[in-house]
Amino acid sequence: xxxxxxxxxxxxxxxxxxxxxxxxxxxxxxxxxxxxxxxxxxxxxxxxxxxxxxxxxxxxxxxxxxxxxxxxxxxxxxxxxxxxxxxxxxxxxxxxxxxxxxxxxxxxxxxxxxxxxxxxxxxxxxxxxxxxxxxxxxxxxxxxxxxxxxxxxxxxxxxxxxxxxxxxxxxxxxxxxxxxxxxxxxxxxxxxxxxxxxxxxxxxxxxxxxxxxxxxxxxxxxxxxxxxxxxxxxxxxxxxxxxxxxxxxxxxxxxxxxxxxxxxxxxxxxxxxxxxxxxxxxxxxxxxxxxxxxxxxxxxxxxxxxxxxxxxxxxxxxxxxxxxxxxxxxxxxxxxxxxxxxxxxxxxxxxxxxxxxxxxxxxxxxxxxxxxxxxxxxxxxxxxxxxxxxxxxxxxxxxxxxxxxxxxxxxxxxxxxxxxxxxxxxxxxxxxxxxxxxxxxxxxxxxxxxxxxxxxxxxxxxxxxxxxxxxxxxxxxxxxxxxxxxxxxxxxxxxxxxxxxxxxxxxxx
Amino acid sequence: xxxxxxxxxxxxxxxxxxxxxxxxxxxxxxxxxxxxxxxxxxxxxxxxxxxxxxxxxxxxxxxxxxxxxxxxxxxxxxxxxxxxxxxxxxxxxxxxxxxxxxxxxxxxxxxxxxxxxxxxxxxxxxxxxxxxxxxxxxxxxxxxxxxxx
Numbered sequence: 001x002x003x004x005x006x007x008x009x010x011x012x013x014x015x016x017x018x019x020x021x022x023x024x025x026x027x028x029x030x031x032x033x034x035x036x037x038x039x040x041x042x043x044x045x046x047x048x049x050x051x052x053x054x055x056x057x058x059x060x061x062x063x064x065x066x067x068x069x070x071x072x073x074x075x076x077x078x079x080x081x082x083x084x085x086x087x088x089x090x091x092x093x094x095x096x097x098x099x100x101x102x103x104x105x106x107x108x109x110x111x112x113x114x115x116x117x118x119x120x121x122x123x124x125x126x127x128x129x130x131x132x133x134x135x136x137x138x139x140x141x142x143x144x145x146x147x148x149x150x151x152x153x154x155x156x157x158x159x160x161x162x163x164x165x166x167x168x169x170x171x172x173x174x175x176x177x178x179x180x181x182x183x184x185x186x187x188x189x190x191x192x193x194x195x196x197x198x199x200x201x202x203x204x205x206x207x208x209x210x211x212x213x214x215x216x217x218x219x220x221x222x223x224x225x226x227x228x229x230x231x232x233x234x235x236x237x238x239x240x241x242x243x244x245x246x247x248x249x250x251x252x253x254x255x256x257x258x259x260x261x262x263x264x265x266x267x268x269x270x271x272x273x274x275x276x277x278x279x280x281x282x283x284x285x286x287x288x289x290x291x292x293x294x295x296x297x298x299x300x301x302x303x304x305x306x307x308x309x310x311x312x313x314x315x316x317x318x319x320x321x322x323x324x325x326x327x328x329x330x331x332x333x334x335x336x337x338x339x340x341x342x343x344x345x346x347x348x349x350x351x352x353x354x355x356x357x358x359x360x361x362x363x364x365x366x367x368x369x370x371x372x373x374x375x376x377x378x379x380x381x382x383x384x385x386x387x388x389x390x391x392x393x394x395x396x397x398x399x400x401x402x403x404x405x406x407x408x409x410x411x412x413x414x415x416x417x418x419x420x421x422x423x424x425x426x427x428x429x430x431x432x433x434x435x436x437x438x439x440x441x442x443x444x445x446x447x448x449x450x451x452x453x454x455x456x457x458x459x460x461x462x463x464x465x466x467x468x469x470x471x472x473x474x475x476x477x478x479x480x481x482x483x484x485x486x487x488x489x490x491x492x493x494x495x496x497x498x499x500x501x502x503x504x505x506x507x508x509x
Numbered sequence: 510x511x512x513x514x515x516x517x518x519x520x521x522x523x524x525x526x527x528x529x530x531x532x533x534x535x536x537x538x539x540x541x542x543x544x545x546x547x548x549x550x551x552x553x554x555x556x557x558x559x560x561x562x563x564x565x566x567x568x569x570x571x572x573x574x575x576x577x578x579x580x581x582x583x584x585x586x587x588x589x590x591x592x593x594x595x596x597x598x599x600x601x602x603x604x605x606x607x608x609x610x611x612x613x614x615x616x617x618x619x620x621x622x623x624x625x626x627x628x629x630x631x632x633x634x635x636x637x638x639x640x641x642x643x644x645x646x647x648x649x650x651x652x653x654x655x656x657x658x
Contacts, residue, residue, distance in 0.1 A: 054649040167564045171522065174558035178529055181554065185547040192547060193532055216594070223586040223620065398621035398630075402614045403637055409594060410610070410641065413601070414651050422598045430591060438518050456550040468543030 003133040003360055010368040014062060022055070022063040023369050027377045030067035034074025035086040035392045036400075039218070041071020042335040046214035047404065049207060049339060049346075050411035057347040057362055062369035064340045065319075069373035070381075071336065072279050072316045073117035077389045080109045080308075081241070089279030089315040092287040096300060096307035103303055107245030107386070108252075112305040114382040115248055116261065116312030121374025123265035123313075124272070124320025129367050135328040136356030142329075144465065146478030148458035151451050153486045154275045154331045155444075160493045161275075162441050172440040175431075176448025177455070179204050186457050199420045206342045208412050208425035209449055213442055214335065215408035216429025219401050221436060226397075241387045248305070256306045260290055261313050268314030272321020275447070278334045279315035286314030316378075319370060327356055327363060331451065338446050352454075516569040523562040530555030589620050606653040610638045 013019060026048075033044035045067050052060035075087030080097030093113055100109035142150060155173055162169035182193045183203030194200040264286035271282035290310035291300045300307045323340075325331040330351030332338035344351050349359060356363060382389075412425035432442050462479075466472035473479045533551035540549060593616050600609040615634040622630075645651040 051649055054651070167561050167568070171558060171561035171565065174526070174554055174561060175522070177554040178526075178551070178558065181551045188547055190536070190547050192536060192551065193529070220587045220590055223590045224584060226584075226621075396622075398618045399633055399637065401621050402617035402634070403641075405590070405594065405617055406610060406614055406637065406641055409597060409601075409613075410606075410645060410653070413653075414645070414649075417652070419598055419602050422601065426591070426594050426598065429594075433587065434518055459550065460545040464544050468540065468545075 003356075003364065004129055006360055006364040007129050007367045007371075010365040011372070013058065013365050014368050014372055019059050019062055019365075022059050023066045023372065024377065026063035026066040027070045027373055027381065030070025031074040031077075031381060032392055034071045034090075035077040035389060036395065037078055037084045037086055039400075040087055040214075041067050041074065042339065043214050043218050043404070044071070045336060045339045046210050047407045047411060049210055049342060050414040052343050052346060053414060057343065057349065058365045060343050060347070061340065061362070061366035064336075064343060065366045065369040066373040066377065068319050068336050068340075069121050069316065069370060069378070072121070072319055073114065073312060073378055076113040076117070076308075076312055077110065077392070080113060081106055081389075087279070089283055089318070090311070091280060092283045092311035093308050095287070095311075096302070096304050099301070099303035100305070100308075105245075105303070107241045107243075108248060109303075109305065109308055110241070110382065110386060110389075111246040111248045112252070112256075112308045113312045114246070114378050115253070116264070116309040117316040118374055118378045119261045120265045120268055120313035120316035121319060121378065122371060123262070124269050124317035125367060125371040125374055126320075127269050127317075128320035128323055128370070132324055132327055132367075133356060133360075135324055136353065139328045139353035140357070142353065142478045143476065144458055145462040145472050145476040146482060148455065148462050149473055149479040149482035149486070150329060151331070151455045151458065153482045153489075154325070154329075155447060155451060155455070156486050157489050157493075158275045158444050158447050160490060162444065163493065165439055165441065166494070168438075168440045169444045172435060172442065172445040173448040175435075176445040176450075177452040179209070179445075179449045180452025181456070186453060187460060199418070204424065204449075205416070205421060206345055206450075207414075208421050209428050209446070210339055210342055211408050211412045212425040212428025212430075213432040213446060214339075215404055215411075216425060217432035217436060217442070219405045219408070220429060220433040222397070222401055224433070224437065241389070243383065243387055246382055246386055252305060256309050260306055260309055264290065264310040264313035265317040268317030269321040271314070272318035272333065273324045275325060275331060275333045278322075279318045282314040282318040282321075283311040286310045316374065319374075323367075323370075326351070329353065330355070330454070332447065335443055335446065338443075338450055341450060513569075516566055519562055519566045519569065523559065523566065526555055526558035526562055530559060586620055590617065593617060593620065602654055605655040606642065607638060607655070610641070611635055614638055 014023065029044050029048070030041045033039045034041045045064060048063070048067070055063075071087060072089055075085050075090030076093045076097065077086060079085040079090040079094035081101055083094050083098040083101075085091045085094050097109045097113060100106060159169040159173050160166055180203075182200055184191050184201055191201055267286040267289060268282035271285060287307055287310045290306055291297050294300065294306065322333040322337050325333055326337040326341055330341065332341045341351050344355075349355070349362070408425065409422055412421045413419070432445070435442055435445065462472055463470065473483060530552065533548050533555050536548035536551070537546055538548070539546055539552050593613060597609055597613040600612075603609075611634050614637050615631055618630045618634060642653065646653055
C-alpha cells in the first residue's frame with residue numbers, strides 16, 4: 001500500500017515542468033520512431049541513452065517509460081492507414097485496421113486503437129504498481145543458488161522462445177556471455193580476454209553494446225536492405241484523416257464489450273512478464289483468443305474493431321508486465337527493458353531484488369509516467385496531432401539515417417570521452433548487423449551480455465558454498481522451483497510444440 | 510559446397526569460439542579444491558558456442574540450396590557506411606567535431622540518396638551538425654572536441 005501511495009505522490013514530480021517536458025518529448029519521439037516502418041522505439045531509446053548521463057535517474061526513467069508506451073501504440077498508425085506496421089507489435093492491428101481504412105473508417109480505427117492502447121497501458125501499469133511490491137518481497141526469499149537458477153531460466157526461456165531458430169538463439173546468447181566475460185574477473189584479481197589492452201580491463205561497457213546493437217546495426221540494415229520508401233509515401237499521400245472521426249461511438253464500445261478489453265489486457269500483461277515474449281506475442285495471443293471466443297469469427301480480418309482493440313490493449317499491457325521481472329529480479333524481458341536496465345546501471349544503481357525496497361522512491365515516478373502516458377498522452381497525442389500522423393512517413397530517410405548515425409557515434413563518445421568506445425560501438429554494430437542478417441535474434445545476445453556477470457558469479461558462489469556439489473541446485477527449494485519452471489517451459493515450447501505459429505515465427509526478422 | 514555466403518559467417522563465429530575456448534583453457538584449471546576458477550565459466554560458454562555453431566554449420570550443409578537462395582545481397586552500401594563511420598571516428602579527435610561531422614553527415618546523406626542537389630544536402634548537413642552541437646554541448650553539457658583543442 002505504501003508503494004501505491006508513493007507512486008501516486010510521484011505525480012507531483014512528474015508535473016514538474018522540466019520532467020513533464022522530457023516525458024512529453026519522449027512520448028512524441030517514441031511515437032514518431034514507432035510509426036516509421038523500419039525504425040523502432042528501441043532505437044529511439046538507444047539513441048537517447050547517452051543523454052541520460054546529464055539527467056537525474058528519475059527523469060531518465062520517466063522519459064524511458066513514455067517512450068516505451070508510445071512505442072507500443074505508435075506502430076498502429078501506419079498499420080491502420082497504409083497496412084505497414086510501424087512496429088512488430090502492431091502486426092495484428094493491421095489485420096482489421098487496414099480493412100477499416102479501405103472502408104473509409106481509418107480515423108475510427110485509429111480511435112479504437114488509441115482507446116485499446118489507453119486501456120491496456122493503464123491496466124498494465126496499475127497491475128504493475130499493485131503486484132510489483134509483492135513480487136519484490138518474494139524475490140528477497142531467493143538466495144544465491146536460486147538466483148543462478150532464475151537467471152539460467154531467463155536465458156533458456158528467451159532462447160527456446162525463438163521457435164524455429166533455437167540454435168541461432170543459443171549461439172547468440174553464447175556470444176553475449178562471451179562479451180560479458182571480457183575484463184576483470186568479479187571474484188579474483190585476474191583479467192580475462194583483454195589481450196593486453198588496458199581499455200578492456202573494466203570490460204565491454206553497456207553503452208556501446210546498446211548503441212551498436214540497436215542504432216548502428218539498424219543504419220547498416222537500412223543500407224543493406226532499404227525499405228520501399230516510395231510505395232509507403234505514395235500510400236500515405238492518399239490517406240485523409242479528420243479529427244472529429246477519431247472518437248469511437250459508445251455503441252461500438254458496447255458491442256466490443258468490456259470483457260474483450262480486460263481479457264486482452266490480462267493476456268498482454270502476463271505475456272509481458274515472460275522473458276523474450278514481447279508485444280507481438282501478446283497481441284497475437286489476445287487476437288487469436290478474441291477470434292476464438294467470438295460469435296462472428298468470420299468478420300475478423302475484414303475490419304472488425306474488436307480485433308484492433310484486442311491487439312492494441314494487449315501490446316500496451318505488455319509494458320507493465322515486462323517491467324515486473326526487470327524491477328524485481330533485474331531480468332529484462334525485451335530490448336526496451338534491457339535499455340531501461342542500462343539507465344539504472346549507468347547511474348550506478350544495481351538492479352535486483354533489493355531495488356524495489358531500497359530505491360522505491362526512484363522507481364515510483366517511472367511507474368507514474370507509465371500510467372500518465374497511457375491515460376493522458378495516448379488520447380491527447382491522437383487528438384492533437386492525429387491528422388498529421390501519417391505525414392511522419394514522409395520524413396527524408398537519407399537525412400534521418402545520417403542523423404541516427406551521428407547521434408549514435410557521438411553518443412557513444414559521451415560516456416568516457418574516448419574514441420575507443422566509438423570503435424567499440426561500431427564493432428558491436430557490425431556484429432549485430434551480421435547476426436540479424438543471418439537470422440540470429442540479437443535480444444538473446446543482449447540478454448546473455450547483461451545477465452552473464454551475475455550468472456557466473458552466482459554459479460561460482462553456489463558451488464563454493466556447497467563445496468563443489470552441483471546437487472545444491474536441486475536441494476535448495478528456491479532453486480528447485482526455477483529448475484522445474486525451466487523444465488515446464490522446455491516441455492511446452494520445445495517438446496510439445498504448439499499448433500499455431502506466432503507472428504515472430506512468421507516475420508523472423 | 511562447404512563454404513557459401515550463408516555459412517561463411519558461421520565459420521567465422523566457429524573460429525572465434527575456438528579461439529575463445531583456447532584462451533579460456535589457458536587461464537588455468539577450471540576447478541581447484543572443489544571451487545570454480547575464472548576459467549570455468551568461459552570454458553563452458555566457449556564449448557556451448559562451438560556446439561551451437563557446429564549444429565548450424567551441419568544444418569546449412571544439409572540444406573545448401575535453400576540457404577544460397579535466401580542470401581542474395583542486394584547492395585554493398587552497408588560496407589560504405591561502415592567505412593564512413595570508421596573514417597569519421599578516426600577524424601573526430603584529429604580535426605574536431607564540426608568538420609568531421611559535417612563531412613560524415615554529408616557522406617551518409619549521399620550514400621542513402623542520389624548524388625544530386627549537392628548544395629542543398631551540404632546545407633542540411635551543416636544544419637544537422639549545428640543542431641546536434643547545440644543539443645550535446647549546450648543542452649546536455651557534453652564537451653565535444655574542436656580543431657583548436
